[in-house]
Amino acid sequence: MRYRFRCEYLGSAFYGWQVQNEAGKTKFITVQSALEEAFSIALRTPIRLTGSGRTDTGVHARGQCVHFDYDGELDPLKTVHSINGLTKRLIRIRDLERCADDFNARYDAVQRYYQYTIFTRPVALMREYGWECGSLHLDLDAMEREAASFLGEHDFIDFCIPRNDGKSTLCTLYEFRLERVNEWTCVFHIKGNRFLHRQVRAMVGTLFDVGRGRFPEGTVNQIFEKKFKGERTWAPPQGLVLHDVKYEDY
Structure with missing residues (x-):
């Protein structure tokens, strides 16, 4: 059973x-x-x-x-x-x-929902559950606008660490929303049909680079179009939470 x-x-x-x-x-x-x-x-x-x-x-x-x-x-x-x-x-x-005996936790999933938390001031109590950016100024409006570029179906080969297993790197994102919880905490809500190895951390890291002014808005589309050259930031793991997985009946 x-x-x-x-x-x-x-x-x-x-x-x-x-x-x-x-x-x-x-x-x-x-x-x-x-x-x-x-x-x-x-x-x-x-x-x-x-x-x-x-x-x-x-x-x-x-x-x-x-x-x-x-x-x-x-x-x-x-x-x-x-x-x-x-x-x-x-x-x-x-x-x-x-x-059901044919239920599969991995292959029957229709949507996966991640949250990524960023702290925009130094913190002590919650630093194990988010990315502490210290006193670095982040343009959250620019990050929010840039996040919209991830929506829809794209080939995320340049936003992951490929496993070289021959599987597709196409993913569809349904939501990439920035919630301002308070003056110093913001949470990205990210929903999609599937995610690749370290994909969320790569995406948030790119938004971070845009928010701090390292790269201009439009960088995400340049990466999709393979017109971008340069090193990007990887968001640290502790800010990321697998919040929920949706199924047809569960």
Whole structure:
């Protein structure tokens, strides 16, 4: 039988989502490996998990979706309680339920929603959950205008680290909106059908370069058209959160 659940985690405590192996042995603690160990202990059988997508080292999540197969009935509330007790408060799961046997957390996703937080003044309490730009002046209006250039379908090969796996680098973005939370906090809301390796961090880094006046507005389209030359900034991972993943029925 197949089950699914949502999970959130503190990305700075792990080496990304995906299990990493070297010579058949787990080299680093990842979210997937920590959860698989917890499920295997709670259910007393090896469990393999499939997530909706990979998150890099330092990237957080609130709404990662995961599925797994288990040969038997389980008590969702009891299982959630057990898993959350085994993950040292670094991971929390919720909404565990039985699902269709052909449900796939990765391939059935129709939309992924990320948030990226930027602090425009020095901060201490929240710096692990956003990009602290210190006293650097950012033209947020210019960043907001430039963000609109990402909307629609584009080839994002120049806004990612290619995995060289032969898969398409076309993605469709439905929303790229800047929310001014207060005088010193802003959040980008980014929604799309799929995202490539480090794509969001590359996009936000480019907007940062425009906002600080390093590059002019129109830079995003120049990159899409392969008319841009020069090094760009990569946004750090701690400001990024996988907020939600949408499905037709979940």
